[in-house]
Amino acid sequence: MSTNASARAASTLAANSFREALLAVGGEVHLVHTAAEAQACLQAVLEEAHVRELVHHAAETLAPLQLSALAQQLQLTGPHGIGPQAHREHCARAGAGLTGAIAGIAATGTLVLAAAATTPRSTSLLPPLHVALLHSARIVPDIAAALLLFPAQALPSQIINITGPSRTGDIEHDLTTGVHGPARLVVILLHPESEHHP
Amino acid sequence: MLRVFEPYDAVVTPSGSCAAMVQHYETVFGTAHSLAAQARALAAKTHEFSAFIVNQLGVTKMPGRFPQRVTWHAACHGTRLAQVRNEPLQLLSSIEGLELVPLPRVEDCCGFGGAFCVKFPEISSAMGAEKCAHVHSTRATVLAGNDAGCLLHLQGLLARAGPAPRVLHLAELLDEAATGRPTC
Amino acid sequence: MLSPQGHFAERAKEAVADAHLRAAVRRTVDRLRDLRRTTEANDSAMPLRREKARLVREHSVAALPHLLEQFTQACRRNGTVVHRAADAAEACGIALSLLRTHAARRVVKSKSMVTEEIGLNEALERDGIEVTETDLGEWIIQLAGERPSHIILPAIHKTRHDVQRLFERESGTTLSPDTARLCAHARIRLREKFLQADAGISGANFAVASTGSIALFTNEGNGRLVTTLPRVHIAFMGMERVVADLDALASMAEVLPRSATGQKLTSYCTVITGPRGPGELDGPEHLHVIIVDNGRSAVWRDPEFRDVLRCIRCAACLNVCPVYAQVGGHSYGGTYPGPIGAVLTPLLRPEQRSATELAEASTLCAACTEACPVGIPLHDMLVRLRRREQALHPHRVQRLMLRVAMRFARSAKAGALPALLRAASHGGTAIVLRKLVPALDHWQRTRALPPAPAQTFRALWPQLAQEAMNEH
Numbered sequence: 138m139s140t141n142a143s144a145r146a147a148s149t150l151a152a153n154s155f156r157e158a159l160l161a162v163g164g165e166v167h168l169v170h171t172a173a174e175a176q177a178c179l180q181a182v183l184e185e186a187h188v189r190e191l192v193h194h195a196a197e198t199l200a201p202l203q204l205s206a207l208a209q210q211l212q213l214t215g216p217h218g219i220g221p222q223a224h225r226e227h228c229a230r231a232g233a234g235l236t237g238a239i240a241g242i243a244a245t246g247t248l249v250l251a252a253a254a255t256t257p258r259s260t261s262l263l264p265p266l267h268v269a270l271l272h273s274a275r276i277v278p279d280i281a282a283a284l285l286l287f288p289a290q291a292l293p294s295q296i297i298n299i300t301g302p303s304r305t306g307d308i309e310h311d312l313t314t315g316v317h318g319p320a321r322l323v324v325i326l327l328h329p330e331s332e333h334h335p
Numbered sequence: 336m337l338r339v340f341e342p343y344d345a346v347v348t349p350s351g352s353c354a355a356m357v358q359h360y361e362t363v364f365g366t367a368h369s370l371a372a373q374a375r376a377l378a379a380k381t382h383e384f385s386a387f388i389v390n391q392l393g394v395t396k397m398p399g400r401f402p403q404r405v406t407w408h409a410a411c412h413g414t415r416l417a418q419v420r421n422e423p424l425q426l427l428s429s430i431e432g433l434e435l436v437p438l439p440r441v442e443d444c445c446g447f448g449g450a451f452c453v454k455f456p457e458i459s460s461a462m463g464a465e466k467c468a469h470v471h472s473t474r475a476t477v478l479a480g481n482d483a484g485c486l487l488h489l490q491g492l493l494a495r496a497g498p499a500p501r502v503l504h505l506a507e508l509l510d511e512a513a514t515g516r517p518t519c
Numbered sequence: 520m521l522s523p524q525g526h527f528a529e530r531a532k533e534a535v536a537d538a539h540l541r542a543a544v545r546r547t548v549d550r551l552r553d554l555r556r557t558t559e560a561n562d563s564a565m566p567l568r569r570e571k572a573r574l575v576r577e578h579s580v581a582a583l584p585h586l587l588e589q590f591t592q593a594c595r596r597n598g599t600v601v602h603r604a605a606d607a608a609e610a611c612g613i614a615l616s617l618l619r620t621h622a623a624r625r626v627v628k629s630k631s632m633v634t635e636e637i638g639l640n641e642a643l644e645r646d647g648i649e650v651t652e653t654d655l656g657e658w659i660i661q662l663a664g665e666r667p668s669h670i671i672l673p674a675i676h677k678t679r680h681d682v683q684r685l686f687e688r689e690s691g692t693t694l695s696p697d698t699a700r701l702c703a704h705a706r707i708r709l710r711e712k713f714l715q716a717d718a719g720i721s722g723a724n725f726a727v728a729s730t731g732s733i734a735l736f737t738n739e740g741n742g743r744l745v746t747t748l749p750r751v752h753i754a755f756m757g758m759e760r761v762v763a764d765l766d767a768l769a770s771m772a773e774v775l776p777r778s779a780t781g782q783k784l785t786s787y788c789t790v791i792t793g794p795r796g797p798g799e800l801d802g803p804e805h806l807h808v809i810i811v812d813n814g815r816s817a818v819w820r821d822p823e824f825r826d827v828l829r830c831i832r833c834a835a836c837l838n839v840c841p842v843y844a845q846v847g848g849h850s851y852g853g854t855y856p857g858p859i860g861a862v863l864t865p866l867l868r869p870e871q872r873s874a875t876e877l878a879e880a881s882t883l884c885a886a887c888t889e890a891c892p893v894g895i896p897l898h899d900m901l902v903r904l905r906r907r908e909q910a911l912h913p914h915r916v917q918r919l920m921l922r923v924a925m926r927f928a929r930s931a932k933a934g935a936l937p938a939l940l941r942a943a944s945h946g947g948t949a950i951v952l953r954k955l956v957p958a959l960d961h962w963q964r965t966r967a968l969p970p971a972p973a974q975t976f977r978a979l980w981p982q983l984a985q986e987a988m989n990e991h
């Protein structure tokens with residue numbers, strides 16, 4: 138096997154493990170292979186959920202999705218050129234939040250996000266639906282590896298590890314989702330076909 | 336105790352709890368105590384009944400017949416402190432005709448707990464009642480165990496509540512199987 | 520901390536008689552421990568994870584003063600303000616003055632045991648501050664004016680109908696007793712509170728010394744809201760929560776959710792390092808951490824009990840405790856119920872004499888020690904507490920009885936035991952005997968006395984020994 142092929146095999150394994158772990162905790166995963174598929178998948182998810190307003194992280198963290206293509210059907214609000222108050226109001230109102238994950242954790246099906254000017258916290262928190270884009274190459278084995286991705290001397294103000302939708306069992310152990318955070322978590326897992334397909 | 340048992344090669348006790356206590360003597364005295372060495376020696380030669388048969392005598396096949404449904408009470412001190420877990424089950428399942436049925440929530444304490452059972456009689460009895468319900472659910476005709484305290488407590492509870500399986504110490508059961516004579 | 524009213528024994532007696540409470544507690548602990556066991560059984564690395572977690576906590580506790588210093592310095596670099604509070608009053612006082620400084624009148628809280636330990640809510644409310652617990656279970660308990668009965672699931676003793684009534688009273692609306700609807704109602708009601716709040720108060724599952732971070736593990740997401748929306752965030756932590764670095768934190772993340780609910784990871788695990796950064800649109804502008812001692816230093820200096828500070832509050836010990844399953848959390852009187860509470864409460868509150876009784880309320884079955892992911896020898900500590908209590912306040916009657924029993928056992932008359940048993944189970948002597956010996960009375964109320972043997976083992980021994988010799 139070429140280096141390329143074995144890297145791809147490893148990332149396929151990681152993607153599968155991530156997917157299984159996330160499904161087990163009630164998350165949804167769409168495996169896509171191309172940018173076009175990712176785009177179509179996003180569109181379908183938003184349509185199906187009747188989302189009219191979408192809050193999103195900065196476009197540069199969401200490549201290769203083309204947000205502008207969505208602008209005809211939806212109101213789009215990103216973090217640029219907006220104040221804290223307006224950002225909060227949009228997030229509180231929006232039907233969905235779209236984020237680009239820094240990493241995924243294979244063992245637990247966890248999305249790793251970090252707070253920054255381009256990637257505010259509320260986007261993945263206030264709307265009832267959280268859609269995240271994750272590149273399979275960014276999947277690491279466990280949480281120790283995920284935390285190592287950040288420079289220990291300059292950590293972001295928040296590292297947010299998300300494993301499935303918001304849930305509670307506080308009333309009679311009846312598992313209910315979406316009590317405070319999003320009731321649905323949809324991950325678009327982009328696993329590109331390798332150029333030299335074996 | 337240390338003096339009484341000094342001349343013997345092995346000390347066998349019918350309760351895992353007692354075995355655990357003796358094995359614990361050294362920490363009770365403290366390692367610096369003048370009797371620590373003696374305590375260590377006693378600990379090394381003290382064995383719970385079934386552990387003695389299986390691990391010291393190397394015997395795992397028991398003679399006789401015992402054609403009954405038997406469930407086993409795994410006493411806490413025997414299992415968690417004296418680390419005797421499989422030995423009694425090994426002996427029981429070697430007996431011809433004996434049907435060993437697992438006790439649900441076998442790891443739960445029965446509520447005896449020494450002085451606990453009279454200091455907190457309500458809690459102790461409530462714990463015991465749960466254990467008895469599990470015993471009944473197995474439809475066993477015999478509840479066997481290797482801790483005299485637990486058995487005393489469970490026998491007392493079961494007897495009060497109406498028709499119940501017989502409660503036997505492992506030694507009594509083995510004797511009955513071998514001789515065919517009922518113990519009680 | 521609210522001091523327990525009356526004695527454990529009395530509260531426990533009431534709890535045991537409450538069939539509804541017992542069923543709820545039983546259902547909860549069985550569920551949680553089965554979840555944990557299933558996860559552990561399917562994870563061959565679990566023993567390793569536990570061993571690593573134990574080492575991490577052992578090291579953290581050993582190096583505690585150093586790590587706290589390191590944590591404080593790292594916080595200074597990232598803009599977190601650290602406060603140290605010697606006791607409950609000081610901790611509440613610091614929070615109050617911070618809230619005043621930031622002109623904060625409305626506070627949202629995420630679940631925190633240490634704030635319960637110091638009685639924070641009461642202190643804030645006395646000052647006219649509106650405090651809303653936002654963990655669903657905690658909110659239910661707050662509305663009911665009660666205290667949590669389980670560390671992880673505080674409102675397990677409330678039915679959906681209880682919850683419906685509480686929510687209806689709070690909101691003045693009519694609701695259905697459907698769980699999903701009730702949760703949806705709570706989401707809307709509490710979302711309003713989040714959006715209005717001036718300050719958020721949280722606990723900290725862990726603090727990371729090398730980076731000056733705190734970590735929060737939650738499932739509902741309220742922990743994230745508390746640390747995202749209000750302009751001030753105050754985090755309380757017991758001083759033992761600190762671990763050395765991110766790798767140590769990762770090791771904690773591997774065992775805390777697994778031991779608590781059998782989850783591989785909670786829905787949310789947030790690592791917070793400083794307030795909102797430059798250009799960020801959300802997150803608190805001010806971040807304060809209040810490190811609470813409240814008796815912990817004294818425990819740390821005590822070699823017999825220092826290890827209890829390893830505790831990560833996973834509640835695995837509660838979920839396997841046969842006594843807890845019968846009496847529930849309220850009986851323990853303190854903030855921390857179950858085995859960890861029975862050990863911790865008397866250590867943190869040595870002046871509270873009634874807390875020492877908790878150590879007696881155990882059969883020493885050691886299920887707690889077996890379950891504890893960080894290897895705290897809980898049942899041994901209960902024995903040590905009993906021993907200490909005996910040394911400080913010798914129980915005269917008990918001692919006397921022990922001495923009499925010893926004499927009796929040693930004397931040649933030990934054969935009198937069967938006679939005594941016979942007497943105790945029949946006729947008029949029985950009544951007299953039971954009155955004289957309360958233990959006997961306590962025994963026989965629910966349990967039959969054993970049949971008296973015809974001969975004692977001691978009497979049989981010479982003959983048995985002879986037979987054995989002859990066989991050889």
Ligand code: SF4
Nearest residue numbers: 830831833834836891
């Ligand atoms: S004592 Fe151990 S088992 Fe109990 S809560 Fe603490 S860490 Fe968990």
